[in-house]
Amino acid sequence: MPELPEVEVVRRGLERWVTGRKVADVTVSHPRAVRRHVPGPEDFAARLTGRTIGTPRRRGKYLWLPLDGDEALLAHLGMSGQLLVRPPDAPDETHLRVRLRFTDDVHELRFVDQRTFGGLALADVTPGDGVPLPVAHIARDPLDPDFDDEAFAAALRRKRTGLKRALLDQSLISGVGNIYADEALWRARLHYARPTETITRAQVRPLLAAARSVMSDALEQGGTSFDSLYVNVNGESGYFDRSLDAYGRAGLPCRRCGTLVVREPFMNRSSYRCPRCQPRPRRLHG
DNA sequence: TTACTGACCTGCACGC
DNA sequence: TGCGTGCAGGTCAGTA
Incomplete structure (x- = not known):
């Protein structure tokens, strides 16, 4: 599932392969893939054609390709989205949603998405920092050099x-999804339902350090992938799933103390924790 | 204003 | 073999 490390791996791939290329034509095979582009698929294709792509950027799980002018091609991979750089003669993927051909005709960019939670859109960017308007409310991520630890602790x-x-909550801290939240909480020895108002500044520091270390480790290993749903722009999976300490390890011994990891329902999904390292607080929240 | 819930969506695993 | 069900989970509109 694409979280910050996986999106950053994709961004780096795009930086290498699509920066400076000019769009020759655009095909939208599935309108839902561009549902956030309100004027519709035809407008999306028409306005993107002929544009030159700048250096890809990212905030949290959103990434965007700056375009000449004050616009950007904004992408979110959702649950299963992939941005693939393919030779034009490569067979179409089963869930190919959008295809961008470039004028040099060496490679094309394909947006493939099985579950269609992700999508592409053209968006205006803010004049100052060049962030697309739909992303302006997203907080900086913990790997961003401008992330403010003190402000985060206060907001928390x-x-x-x-x-x-x-x-x-992506408006508080971005880039963290279900997998890395569980991993960061395990590393920081904190329970997922601990009331935020009881978290001390002294506990926020190791929590942020844990989030940074787990995401940096994942980035080094090309991201986390449990199946073929997350891949880099060349279609290759990462290896970090082999290093996970909590997520997906229900019934297996905690790598720290040997207690069996438990899976508990949380927000219509799952949380994994070590009952000994991450005991239930007296007060629960969420 | 803030916190929370459910819908969206598809493929796979599993049980019957 | 085929069908039904549960599960995976990021985002956002709607509700409390």
Whole structure:
């Protein structure tokens, strides 16, 4: 599932392969893939054709390709989205949604998405920092050099919710999804339902350090992939799933203390924790 | 204003 | 073999 490390791996691939290329034509095979482009698929294709792509950028799980002018091609991979760089004669993928051909005709960019939670859109960018308007409300991610630890700690303590809910709140901290939230909480030895208002600044520091270390480790290994749904632009999977300490390890011994990891329902999905390293707090939230 | 819930969507695993 | 069900989960509109 694409979270920050996986999206960054894709961004780096795009930086190498599509920067400076000019779009020759665009084919939208599935309108839902561009549903966030309100004027519709035809407008999307027409306005993208002939544009030159700048250096890809990212905030949290969103990435965008700056275009000449004050616009960008904004992408979110959702659950199963892939941005693939393919030779033009490569067979179409089963869930190919959008195809961009370039004027040099060496490679084409394909947006493939099985579950169609992801999508592409053209968006205006803010004049100052060049961030697309639909992404302006997204907080910086913990790997961003401008991420403000103190402001995050203060905002976290102002919340009245559970710790994991807060970690998944992209307006508070971006790039963290279900997998890396569980991993960061395991590394920081914190329970997912710990009330945010009880978190001390001294506990926020190791939590942020844990989030940064787990995502940096994942980035080094090309991201996390449990199946073929997450791949880089060349269609290759990452290896970090072999290094996960909590997520997906229900019934297996904790790598730290040997206690069996448990899976618990959380927000209509799952949370994994070690009952000994991450005991239930007296007060629960979320 | 803030926190929370459910819908969206598809393929796979599993049980019957 | 075929069918039904549960599960995976990021985002956002709607609700409390």
